[in-house]
Amino acid sequence: METVPVYRILVVDEEPEVLAVARLFLERDKEIVADTATSPACALAKMDVTPYDVVVSDYMMPDMDGIAFLREVRSRFGDIPFIIMTAYSREEVAIDALNSGADGYLQKGGDIKGTFVELIHLIKNVAGKRDAEQALAESEGRFNDIVENAHDLMYSVRTDGSFILVNRAWRETLGYSKQESASMTVFDVIAPDALDAYMKMFSDLLHGAGQDGFETVFLTKDGRRIPVRGNISCRMAGSIPVSGWGIFHALSGPVEIETDVHTMLAAIRNLPLPIMFTDRNGVITRTNYRAQELFHQACSSLSGVDVRLLFTDPASWDRIMSTLSGSGMWQGEALMQTANEDGGCVLSLCCAVACGSDGMPGVYSVVFPGYSPSAGPDCDFLE
Template identity: 30%
Template sequence: MPDRIAILYVDDEESLRELGKTFLETGQGFCVDTAASAAAALEVLATRTYDAIISDYQMPEQNGIEFLKQVRARYGDVPFILFTGRGREAVVIEAINNGCDFYLQKGGEAAPQFAELAHKVRQAVSRHRALVELQAAYGKIARSEEQLRRQLDEISAQREALKKSEESFQDIVETSPDIIWELDEAGTIMYVSGACRDVLGYSPEELTGTPIFTLVNEPAREKFRESFLHGNRTKKELRELDLPLRHSNGRSVVMEIRSIPRLDAHGRPTGFRGVARDITGRRKEEEERQKNELALRESEARFRGLADLLPQMVFETDTDLKITYANEQALTLLGLSRDDLAQGIPVLSLIDPSEQERMKEAAREGLAGITGQPREYRLTKKDGTRFPVLCYSTPISQNGRVVGFRGIVIDISGRKHTEEALHTLVHSLVGTTGTRSLAAITQHLATWLS
């Protein structure tokens, strides 16, 4: 193991405590704190954590098994080794039944005795860390969906049983819809869960002993081989890899791979263990979504290309009436540039202040699904001049929700000038002829125009 192992050594015999501390800290890779009683040890445990606990059995006030029970109740599955001179079978059985990882009897030569103790500690810590790493890898996948969250709850509820028995672990992983697997350092499948039958069409017996690379479709095979070898060298996990694997019927199944490296007691990589999830359906949905998005962008490009050819102003806004698109005619008439548009221009800033409330009301009606009639406004150009327009607009809906507005704006300056000229002419005729008869005015107007 690459890190020093922190140990709490509990024994009421001071000379044995000091001897054990000296031996374990000398060239063994351990950092040892000591306590003279179970009560003193519990006080120390309240302030820091340890990788393992070594405890004597026969101690005043509280023996080693009573201490073990309190440790399990308060601190869970921290590795616990009972190191005692009491070798009765009943004590051994009680210790194991209460979660003791190893039982080691004192006596004989000190050096081999403490060497054996150090070996047991490493073994217990390595097993505990491997179990924690495996649970962490499974947790990354399990949190992503409700079904796997329920399985994670099941794993947590059965964690004690998982530590005590490989059968309990097998029961859990075999119920997973995802494939649980282990590879050795050469990439050979050492273990694969029963989910491989449903996902890949192979039985665990068919896949065990098979190099994983033979299941990976080209051209992803060599890239995965490189990632695998790199992970072996660097002891890093293979995370979020999407691999196309070959189903027994020949079709391709895209698997999302997450894993952690397997390390031996000396920290050397021995392969990987992890989880594989079938994301073929999700990948097809993503490809379909990308295809639809591309078609939508192409449609928008065609729409905007045609809009730029129109002599009228074409626009789009969001629900806050901020302009999100304007065609070339709109920019030209208003004296604006694309850079101005990119900075965000509120429509209301272009409307005569006396008419802004009418536009807000039209927007509220559009958001409520009320189809309005064309409305006249006066727009303000960038240079401050104003001109009359007729605005046709309609809501933009996505998934049944209004997300903005689009429409056409027609410059009616010419029409307004004509109306004003006609109005002036009519008043002139009324003043000249002294009549308000429509027929008479029409006759005079026809005579004047001829």
């Protein structure tokens, strides 16, 4: 069965006779198909329409020598492998070629067959190296895609703790952008009371001791605590630590309930406890019957109302939200506007927060445990 050529080569030389011989010798290797050009200008025109795996160019040519041609190829076509051949034995030519970005340098000799055997070896070497680099880049791209879209919180750090990369789950959970994390270290996101243990683990890590099931506490940008458990490993070059990897998942934390509001309300709508939900801005989105009764409002008119308007002091809700951002729960009393003719009253409240899919506070729930529908609000009325 005929072997399909795998390397397309462009040979550039001002002498047609040299090109004919080059093509003859190169295509004896069934893995090579050779094209030719008698000048750099002709070669560049061909490269505009045909992708080549390797360019082989003579050094001494009129109008544009091999080094100038190489630089033009680099500026227009990137890192395509480039080999320079010359009959000159001057060392400075080889140095100039390699310093200009040539992938190989070959001196023409009297042994034509030997020269082309060496050229074929060099062609396969530089083309194979480029193939390997492209395969590695593609593999790294696929790996980075997997990391970026993983549900676990993943990061890679240098030996000083500065971030090399953080994935989307890490950024969305902790609230930092790629740009922000680039100027941070992993120690910046560890809770103060967990930092000593993390530093001890990190020191052990740099000595090659990985950690499975390690527990710590991350701090979000807005100060919330996220307890996590995960695995830590260190990539070593011999005995030298190079980088660390962390893969964590949250042990506990705000539960996403935005999609379950209807289900929850169906279960609690007949309970004798007033319950309402607000969005992250404090706008009431859902209420049960008892909440409507407590505030003497119909469902259609209470929904869409800023919950702050139910407080005698609207800033009370902002203070409650501030506490919720740190602990997730708040319980206490507040002076509320119940539309009672006797004025506002002090009501007991129990509040909680749940996060949305972006890791930020998304739904607030408010329960009034002291309310009795038969006796009215269990509170002290104020003059």
